[in-house]
Amino acid sequence: MTPAISVSALTKRYGEIDAVRGIDFEVAAGETFGFLGPNGAGKSTTIKILCTLAGPTSGAARVAGHDVVRERDTVRRNIGLVFQDTTLDNYLTGEQNLRFHADLYGVPKAAFGPRLRQVLEMVGLWDRRGSVVATYSGGMQRRLEIARGLLHAPRVLFLDEPTVGLDPQTRASIWEYINELKGREDITIFLTTHYMDEAENCDRIAIIDHGKIVALDTPEALKASIGKDRVQISTADDQAAIRALAELFGLEAAMHEGLVTFSVESGEQFVPKLFGALPVAIRSVSVSRPSLDDVFMSYTGKTIRDAEASVVDRNRMIATRFGRRQR
Amino acid sequence: MTAQDTASRDAAARERELTETIRVAVPERSVRADLRAVSIVWRRELIRFRTDRLRAVTSLVQPVLFLFVLGTGLSGLASRGMPPGVEFKTFIYPGVLAMSVMFTAIFSAASVVWDREFGFLREMLVAPVHRWAIVVGKCLGGATVATFQGVIFLALAGLAHVPYDPVLLLTLVGELLLLSFTLTAFGVMMAARIKQIQAFMALTQLFVLPLFFLSGALYPLGGLPAWLTVLTRIDPLTYVVYPMRHAVFAHLPVSPLALNALSPELTWAGWPVPVGLCLAIVAAMGLIMLAIAIAEFRKTE
Numbered sequence: 063m064t065p066a067i068s069v070s071a072l073t074k075r076y077g078e079i080d081a082v083r084g085i086d087f088e089v090a091a092g093e094t095f096g097f098l099g100p101n102g103a104g105k106s107t108t109i110k111i112l113c114t115l116a117g118p119t120s121g122a123a124r125v126a127g128h129d130v131v132r133e134r135d136t137v138r139r140n141i142g143l144v145f146q147d148t149t150l151d152n153y154l155t156g157e158q159n160l161r162f163h164a165d166l167y168g169v170p171k172a173a174f175g176p177r178l179r180q181v182l183e184m185v186g187l188w189d190r191r192g193s194v195v196a197t198y199s200g201g202m203q204r205r206l207e208i209a210r211g212l213l214h215a216p217r218v219l220f221l222d223e224p225t226v227g228l229d230p231q232t233r234a235s236i237w238e239y240i241n242e243l244k245g246r247e248d249i250t251i252f253l254t255t256h257y258m259d260e261a262e263n264c265d266r267i268a269i270i271d272h273g274k275i276v277a278l279d280t281p282e283a284l285k286a287s288i289g290k291d292r293v294q295i296s297t298a299d300d301q302a303a304i305r306a307l308a309e310l311f312g313l314e315a316a317m318h319e320g321l322v323t324f325s326v327e328s329g330e331q332f333v334p335k336l337f338g339a340l341p342v343a344i345r346s347v348s349v350s351r352p353s354l355d356d357v358f359m360s361y362t363g364k365t366i367r368d369a370e371a372s373v374v375d376r377n378r379m380i381a382t383r384f385g386r387r388q389r
Numbered sequence: 390m391t392a393q394d395t396a397s398r399d400a401a402a403r404e405r406e407l408t409e410t411i412r413v414a415v416p417e418r419s420v421r422a423d424l425r426a427v428s429i430v431w432r433r434e435l436i437r438f439r440t441d442r443l444r445a446v447t448s449l450v451q452p453v454l455f456l457f458v459l460g461t462g463l464s465g466l467a468s469r470g471m472p473p474g475v476e477f478k479t480f481i482y483p484g485v486l487a488m489s490v491m492f493t494a495i496f497s498a499a500s501v502v503w504d505r506e507f508g509f510l511r512e513m514l515v516a517p518v519h520r521w522a523i524v525v526g527k528c529l530g531g532a533t534v535a536t537f538q539g540v541i542f543l544a545l546a547g548l549a550h551v552p553y554d555p556v557l558l559l560t561l562v563g564e565l566l567l568l569s570f571t572l573t574a575f576g577v578m579m580a581a582r583i584k585q586i587q588a589f590m591a592l593t594q595l596f597v598l599p600l601f602f603l604s605g606a607l608y609p610l611g612g613l614p615a616w617l618t619v620l621t622r623i624d625p626l627t628y629v630v631y632p633m634r635h636a637v638f639a640h641l642p643v644s645p646l647a648l649n650a651l652s653p654e655l656t657w658a659g660w661p662v663p664v665g666l667c668l669a670i671v672a673a674m675g676l677i678m679l680a681i682a683i684a685e686f687r688k689t690e
Contacts, residue, residue: 115515138517149508153437165429166516168422194440 064127066091066218066250067112072121074107074273081107083273084121089252089266091217094244096264097254098354104273105254106146109222112252113143126217139167142211142219146226148203150195156182156206157191160213167214181209184246185239201232205239212247221253225260237263258354267354269361276361285352291329292350294321295336298343310339321348426522427529430513434497434530438537444496445538452489452542456482456549472647479641480651482549483633484606486561487568487626489542490535491601494569495593497531498576502589505580520686524577528679531573532566539565557640561633567668568629571675578678581685604630611653622657625674628667631655635664 067089074082082104089095097105110116112125114134123130126140150159157178164174182188185205195203204224211219224240225233241263244251253264261267261281268278277284297303303322307313315324326332329349337344438445460478467477504510513523543561546553576593583589603617604626613621621627631652638652654661 113515135517138515143515145508145511147508149512151433151437151504151509151512152507153440154433158433158436162429162433163512163516166426166513166518168425168517 063091065089065124066093067095067123067125067252069108069112069123070121072108072111072123073119074104074111074116075119080273082111082118085268085270085273085275087268087275087278089250091250092248093265094251094253094263096261096267097252097270098256098258098261098267098358099254099270100256103270105256105270106222107273108270109220109252109254113141113220114138139214140217142214142216144204144207144211144219144221144224146223148207150203150206150210152196153194155192155194156187156198159195159206160191160210163210163213169214177213177215181212184212184243185209199232200228201235204228204232204236208236208239208243212243212249215247216249218250218252221251223254223256225255225257233257233260258358261354269358271362277357281354284357285354286328287357290325290327291332291352292323292325293329293332293336294318294323294348294350296321296345297340298345302342303340303344306340306342422517423519423522426516426518427526430523430526431530431533434500434527434534437500438534444493445541448493448496448538449489449541451492452485453545455485455488456545460485460549470650472643472650475641475643475647475651476550478549479551479637481607482546482551483561483637484604484630486539486542486565487604487606487630487633488601490539490565490569491572491597493538494531494535494572495576495597497534498527498573498580499586499589499593500531501527501577501580502583502586505584506586514686521683524679524683524686527577528570528573528682531576532570535569535573536562536566539569551637552640554640557636560636564629564633564636564668567671567675568626571625571629571671571678574675574678574682578682578685581682600624600626603627606630609651609653610655611650622655625671627655628662628670632664632667 065088067087069088070086072082072085073080085104085108097108099105107116111118112123112130114130114137117131125137128136128140130137151162154162160178160182161174163169164178169177178191179188182191185208187202187206187209190198190202195206198206208221208224211221221240225236228236237260240251243249255261264281266278266280267284268275269284270276277287279287295303300317300322304315304317307315307322307324313324313326315322317323329351333347333349336347456478460476460481464477467480471477471480501510504513514520516523540562543558543565546558551557575596579592580589583592603620603624605621606626610618610621610627610631634652638648643651655667656662
């Protein structure tokens, strides 16, 4: 099966600045693939190239089996786009916005009605289709854009920071819709985000920093690759438990936050063993895995916030050089 | 079959409809797809005009002020130069009619700048259609909306003693459409380059008023000082205002002498320019600016 997206040795240069410095990856059909990185790491530039909005400086990219430069229009017909900034007409109703899109993409008239209902019901906006978009909340507008991106049944849906600028509750609800969509539509999703917790929703993640992919794997594998799970237990006799852990498993445990705390390779597999072997009664157990924050830190040597602070200057430089609007 | 059965069958059908992706085969790019894009971009302008009644009303204010306040106020002073039986209001009516579409046409083009600001332009530019289709749709939409605006003002013709002659009205509507199209193309061409709405408004103001004043909309083109004669011949708007006034006076019962004083022939160094050539000049300018606008939009992104 042809991969939904394949990228080889892709670079993009803006003047003297290398926004993307030679990246390679493939996204399988049906996969949800996330590009994770701080602002200015090259996520948006990559998505622009894949969506045919910018040409690569060198290298090649194919989307839905078609070259993004030579077969631009075929690629465009097969992709749905949801940008960081809204691209809706505020003066039109939700339905009018979607009708406009359907006509631009040549959606057959007979298919439009049922498809309109399907995508609007999917994002919970069917009842509000007659309202002018200006009256929608930020979350509703983003949902309408997702519905519009799906209207022409694209094979690949691109979501560039789909939840940026939304409050946590709305972010969570957008993710519910996206996850539901994965179950319903036969579609590949490519998204970018700089929220660590959101990246967990992806089948695979590429971590991008300074225009290069520094890690690419499933969220679980990425987390597993950087270290151990942290196990915290509360027991009838904590000191006895610490001694027993050292004798039986050779683990160095210590008291943290009033709990016996230690690290193991795979917490979930260790806990059943613990119950069988530990001579003291266990009152509670919690296993926490390393977060993607830890992953990002381990691959780039900095937290995502640090990384953002350092790219602000670089972005400003790009912005002034090309007169682009700072986003 | 009971009502309940029907209801449950409907529910099952709905469920199936929701779980199965409705197949949408997006066709290959073709001229037909491009024409469809022209049509939807054009229709969007009409929908927006229909929902924005305030704009329709406010853009009538200026021509009404010119015609009735300036026209009445100056009539005493101007009547000395007017042949008997012709009011000053009637004289300036064709020029003010041209003005009534000017602002609407340019503001329609300003929506390109708004669309860019609000991101909607991107939705259009990433679609699998040719850029020319978007630009042509926009220009036709702006032209239609501005012509509507002109038609509203045309309804007031009787108040300026301009007769409601069907031939005259059709001629004027055709000329308004041509003017609106050229002005929208001019605006869209500017909007391709100018990204800020403030800059766009300032620049169009800079162009629109001189264009209007130099077009002879408020005075006859004959007997002017040499410098003004040259400027009026350079102003493209002159080539619409002259045919419009020509059409109005052809339907008024005035003596040839009065006609010569109020609506003298438009001449290039003594050679009278035919009305048809005037209109052809305006059409050609509109098409050239449209071509430049298309070329500009092809370059972006």
